[in-house]
Amino acid sequence: MSARRALDAAYALFFDLLAGTTTALATARTLAEERARAVALAALDRAKTAFFSNISHAFRTPLTLVLGSLDDALADGAHPLPAPQQERLALVQRNTLRLQRLVNSLLDFARIGAGRLQADFAPLDLAAYTAELAGVFRTALEKTGLALEVDCPPLRAPVCVDAGMWEKIVFNLLSNALEFTFAGGVRVSLREEDGQAVLRVAGTGEGLAAAELPKLFTRFYRAEGTRSRSYEGSGTGLAFVQELVQLHGGAITAESRVGQGSTFAVRLPLGAAHLPAEQVRDARPAAPLPSPGAAFVAEAQQWPAGAPAEPAGPGAAPAEVAAGARPADEAAATILVVDDNADMRGYVQRILAREPQWTVRTAADGLQALEDVAQQLPDLVLSDVVMPRLDGFGLLQALKQNPDTARIPVVLLSARAGEEATVEGLDKGADDYLLVKPFAARELLARVRTQLATTRTRQDNTRLRFAEGELRASEQRYRTLIEESPVAMALYLGPEIRIQYANALMLGYWGKPAAVLGLSFRKALPELESQPFPALLEQVYATGQPYVGVRQAATLLVAGAS
Incomplete structure (x- = not known):
């Protein structure tokens, strides 16, 4: 406020207007920043979509050449490869198919996000086609000990779908059911309900908690602590299925109970009134290529067949590890x-x-x-x-x-x-x-x-440290034994017959201080030079043979050590 103006009603109104203007400017600036961010995000999304679109051929062309060459090499009867080479190439083929499926899924997902994935709708005998697709998974399911039940009676009228997209919907749901089902089986059914074709894929897995259900169709989401045969994958399968179903004007829902399994239901309206007229054809489209199905099944067949005992999430306590035995051959x-x-x-x-x-x-x-x-x-x-x-x-x-x-x-x-x-x-x-x-x-x-x-x-x-510790402990025990012995004892080492240790009785017998320890016998006790004892010690060291003598009711034991 100005010191030269009284704060009257007019002056207070001025401040109110000033505050309102400031707020309006801040709001306008915020909106402008949000618009700028939206424009930047849209540009980034367009650039991302353009990038994926431009490299789609760069991905698919080498993959096609690799898969074609692998197929030719494995099927070449005129020049068959040795068995080890065939095994290596079969491994390459399986994983190249899996790479192709992942690349196709990610590219299709990017195209859906940009609105560039165009469906080709045509009337189709959906019941027969769904049963055919489910049968592709029969071998993979039976390998893991699961039963496959297919219940797809004929519908009263064809359903307009994109056959290739419907294949991806069915294969993704079957693959998901196989991944999370360990006992029992998988049931695929198709029924007409309230003017809709309803596909249900149910598995007798462990099921999910109610809190997890709203997140199932979120991109890159994986339920924590859920038992599964594999943790591989991009986490986009169910989100991709939802996008494909929505392109058909339908909806997908999930029901699950812990310990009872999960059921996914896809509902598509009958007829073509709900679809863009320019994307609907009267004739059935060409049959989809079988390669996506082969990739799904080839990946599923690599999953372990056994069922785990119980889930272990990131916070689960580690299992107790028993003490096993080392291999007998330590060198191997x-x-x-x-x-x-x-x-x-x-x-x-x-x-x-x-x-x-x-x-x-x-x-x-x-x-x-x-x-x-x-x-x-x-x-x-x-x-x-x-x-x-x-x-x-x-x-x-x-x-x-x-x-x-x-x-x-x-x-x-x-x-x-x-x-x-x-x-x-x-x-x-x-x-x-x-x-x-x-x-x-x-x-x-x-x-x-x-x-x-x-x-x-x-x-x-x-x-080595353990052995050194054992040696020091052994030496200490030996010293204690000598020191507490009621007999005069001494330890001599080396060619010079150095006095390594002598107990107090021996030092008193010699009349020498502890300073003689470490000296040679002849240097420490020169007064015994004329006696036979020094020569006996040297003889024992040189020959390694002990000498035992009896003198004045005392037993003398001399043993050499290098």
Whole structure:
């Protein structure tokens, strides 16, 4: 306020107007900043979409060439490959198919986000096609001991869908059911309800808590502490399914109860009135390529068949580790490889098998690894980080907390790149943190050799310190025995017959102080030079033969030591 103006009503009104103007300016500035951020985000989203679109051919072209060459090599009857080479190429083929599926999913997801994924709708016998798609998973389900029930009676009318998108919807839901179901089976049904085609995929898994259901269709979300056959994947499967269903004008919901399993329901309106007219065709589209299904099934068949005993989330207590027995041959190293991906376990095992002196055992997750360690202690544990039930960090914690296994070196493998990931692994007690997948075979062998050599050196030093401690304790016991003996005793060492130790009775017998300790016998006791005793001591040392003599009712025992 001005000191020359009274604060009357007019002056107070001026301040009110000034405050209101300031608030309005701040609001306007905030809105302008929000608009600028929205424009920047939109530009960034367009740039991201353009980037994905531009590199789609860069991804797919080499993948197509790799898969085509692999197919030709494996199917070449005129020039068949040896069995070991066929096994290697089959491994490459399975994982290239998986890479192709992941690339396609991520690219399609980016296109959906940018509104560039266009559906090609046409009338389709949805019941027959759904039953056909479900049958693709029958072998993978039966391999894991699960039953597949398909109940898809004919609908009264065709449903307009994009056949390729519907395939992805069904395969993603079946893959999800297989991943989280360990006993019982999976049921696929298609019914007409209230003018809608309703697809239900139900699995008799452990189910989810009610709090987890709203998050299921969130991008990159994985329920914590849930039992599953694998922790691999981008976490976009269900979110991708929801986007595809919404493109069809439908909706997807999930129902789940802990201990009873989960059911996913996809509802699509019948007819074509709800779809964009320009995207609907009268004729059925060409049948989708079978490669996506092959990739889904090939990945599912690599998952472990057994059901885990109980889930172990990040906060779960590590399992108790029993004290196993070391291998009988201490010179031969035993390495335990832990990874939930069967192909990765086999690959690492084959690399380590190049060293014939190494014995390699494998485990599918942290809990199975602890059971293996309880049977026989390995010399080194080589573990993946992200695994179901008990991950690599949980396994590391369990091993380090048990005194019987705390000294086993642990090397962690992970696909998480970056210096912070390495620091995290080392901070948690890992002896090494091998980054990043993919890694070179020579680097893996070198790191394992280094860890084994370091461990052996550490163990040798430990044994040496223990032996030195035992020796000092033995010497102390010997000194105590001599000192408390009622007989005069002395210990002589070396070719000069140095007096190593003499008890108080012997020093009194000689009439010498303790300063003579460390001197040679002849120098410490020159008055005995004319006696035969010095020569007898030298003779015992030179020949190693003890001398026992009896003199004046006392027994003299002289033994030499080098």
